[in-house]
């Protein structure tokens with residue numbers, strides 16, 4: 001059992017913990033950006049049914065969706081060095097932060113891939129035909145016409161996914177990353193005021209999520225200000 | 236110049252084009268009439284390989300493609316000979332009116348941005364949308380959207396512009412503005428192939444009229460020949476029906 005509940009401690013803890021928000025945001029930013037690249041690539045492999053790779057992507061997505069992120073984190077943390085050791089690369093001393101980023105990038109990539117795939121399919125095929133009719137090739141029509149519209153369609157789901165990912169980063173401490181959560185654990189060890197620490201963390205995460213939601217909403221309104229994306233089916 | 240030889244196309248073993256032969260000279264305006272399902276749209280789409288013919292030769296300008304051996308590269312160069320105006324406009328939904336017209340110039344004609352902009356502004360002026368540059372397609376009426384579609388096609392300065400029922404998705408009161416734009420550009424000597432159900436428009440604008448039914452060209456001739464003295468029974472029936480229940484068939488087409 002910890003010590004008697006002392007709410008005034010929360011006021012002390014929040015600034016101490018917020019100092020580590022940077023690490024959390026760093027993990028989030030890196031894993032979201034990498035996840036976007038993985039997600040778009042995986043969605044393309046799925047949509048164009050590239051042999052072999054398509055099946056691998058299906059397996060990858062289903063594995064990520066079907067296993068807890070905590071297990072994925074441990075698998076990467078213990079598994080990746082073991083695999084790389086086979087080819088004589090020793091990463092056992094690599095900063096734990098990178099394992100976290102790799103895990104979350106893979107996780108985000110799988111979720112983004114499904115979101116993008118749905119969004120790309122939701123763009124009216126007439127848009128592609130119009131692009132062909134003005135003389136574009138496949139990649140021009142995809143990157144200039146279809147993808148920008150798909151990103152707009154995908155945005156609300158991507159935003160939700162990013163917020164989920166932000167909260168998931170709170171597991172990074174389990175492999176020794178000193179983010180807000182990691183610092184919280186050390187505070188608990190030092191003060192034995194667990195409840196106050198977790199309340200402080202809850203306040204910070206909640207505030208950050210609210211800020212993100214606000215930013216996403218503003219951005220969404222901006223991209224939709226003058227237009228509704230045409231997803232109607234051409235007859 | 237357009238040259239089609241023995242174009243055949245089936246969907247699910249169902250023949251839709253049964254060997255179309257056709258030559259269209261430079262500057263000619265050709266309209267295609269025919270009942271719904273007769274293969275008009277498919278024929279038009281074979282001209283720019285939005286539909287790949289199973290059989291036959293397609294030539295537009297100096298690019299000739301044999302359907303069976305068509306490579307990606309050949310299809311791309313064939314497509315760059317033509318432009319298309321779609322029944323449902325198909326404007327790029329995330330781009331403004333001006334950007335819609337500029338897009339082809341920048342991407343396929345390699346124009347500099349400023350040049351493309353100047354050119355596009357002139358064309359928008361010409362279709363009567365000089366004041367709508369920064370609108371998005373969703374903010375325009377159907378008639379305005381279709382006029383943007385026409386400007387987008389004109390910008391490419393193609394060998395031929397293909398129109399697939401350009402007015403049949405429009406509210407009746409907006410049909411006129413689009414047809415008058417098409418008439419105006421027809422007079423500039425641009426080669427055009429137009430699928431339409433607007434008979435008086437076809438009469439007025441065409442150098443030649445084709446009547447299609449069941450995947451073949453049943454009859455062709457000058458507007459005078461086709462409308463006043465059709466030789467084939469099927470043509471006669473079609474024209475009678477169209478003039479008799481014009482409003483009904485018009486509504487049917489719109490529902491399709």
Ligand SMILES: Nc1ncnc2c1ncn2[C@@H]1O[C@H](COP(=O)(O)OP(=O)(O)O)[C@@H](O)[C@H]1O
Pocket residue numbers: 246247251269270271272273274275276277278
């Ligand atoms: N993509 C397609 N898949 C299957 N059948 C099609 C497709 N496109 C057209 N068809 C069929 O081909 C026939 C001719 O269609 P279409 O060329 O659109 O005729 P029209 O334009 O004269 O009304 C119709 O029976 C139609 O159902």
Ligand SMILES: [Mg+2]
Pocket residue numbers: 275276277400
């Ligand atoms: Mg049609």
